[in-house]
Amino acid sequence: MSAPKIRLDSVSKSFGGSVVAVEKLSLDIRDGEFLAIVGPSGCGKTTVLNMLAGLEPATSGTMALNGKPIEGPGAERGVMFQDYALFPWRTVRGNVEFGLVYGPAENGLSPAERTERVERTIEMVGLKGSQDKYPHQLSGGMRQRVALARLMASEPEILLMDEPLAALDAQTRVILQDELLRIWGQDRPASERRTVVFITHAIDEAVFLADRVAVLSSHPGRLKQIVDIDLPRPRGDATRRSGDFARLCQSIWELIREEAYRATMN
Numbered sequence: 001m002s003a004p005k006i007r008l009d010s011v012s013k014s015f016g017g018s019v020v021a022v023e024k025l026s027l028d029i030r031d032g033e034f035l036a037i038v039g040p041s042g043c044g045k046t047t048v049l050n051m052l053a054g055l056e057p058a059t060s061g062t063m064a065l066n067g068k069p070i071e072g073p074g075a076e077r078g079v080m081f082q083d084y085a086l087f088p089w090r091t092v093r094g095n096v097e098f099g100l101v102y103g104p105a106e107n108g109l110s111p112a113e114r115t116e117r118v119e120r121t122i123e124m125v126g127l128k129g130s131q132d133k134y135p136h137q138l139s140g141g142m143r144q145r146v147a148l149a150r151l152m153a154s155e156p157e158i159l160l161m162d163e164p165l166a167a168l169d170a171q172t173r174v175i176l177q178d179e180l181l182r183i184w185g186q187d188r189p190a191s192e193r194r195t196v197v198f199i200t201h202a203i204d205e206a207v208f209l210a211d212r213v214a215v216l217s218s219h220p221g222r223l224k225q226i227v228d229i230d231l232p233r234p235r236g237d238a239t240r241r242s243g244d245f246a247r248l249c250q251s252i253w254e255l256i257r258e259e260a261y262r263a264t265m266n
């Protein structure tokens, strides 16, 4: 088997000495895989993502990317958060371009190539015709498409996504799940896909999108189980209606049910 893209080895993270957000997490993330992380509120999902992004150091343990230690943010990793974090004074085009001007693709692109990349990425996320609009003129789903385009414009090897669809209504969310899989490349050979780490509260979302779901438990955040999602690709509405899909969602819910109830009481 090939070396993992990302390797977490016994990674722990404490805050202020007393709060143990993540404890001894060991996890290999494969090149080109879509890995979802689920778990009850407060189990350390965001902390894991922030460490992978290089925004938070681990308290102990090691984190490696392509065999090299993760010591800070890097051009090969793009991060997307739940709130769109768009610049209200920039148009769609300006927001997407920002990902390039300040992103990993900053170097080596001519102005013409940059323009071409921005237009192509806007088209890819389905926003052709809205290039000159400002964020306040867009729906929540469209804003999240802009955030996705900004992330994709710099063509990072690894996409780190923290509940990117959580703020959307149910229908928009389903549509963007489909779009995300298309953009990720579910129709292409596995070797041409990017590596995705996707945090979500929603079990059905994790099962629909991912190759594997890492289930965390809380206080302290530990890896409870990794569930292989062997649903065939490409996935779509037929996947959501299938018995296998329902069974996988149910088995993950059973893994976290007790803690999820407890989390809502605290």
Ligand SMILES: Nc1ncnc2c1ncn2[C@@H]1O[C@H](COP(=O)(O)OP(=O)(O)OP(=O)(O)O)[C@@H](O)[C@H]1O
Residues within 6 Å of the ligand: 015, 016, 019, 020, 021, 039, 040, 041, 042, 043, 044, 045, 046, 047, 048, 201
């Ligand atoms: N900067 C911080 N300082 C102190 N404690 C923190 C900090 N960041 C996170 N924590 C604590 O670490 C634990 C894990 O938090 P984290 O946000 O990673 O969990 P989560 O699983 O993403 O939660 P949620 O699903 O509610 O977003 C929580 O107990 C949280 O209060």
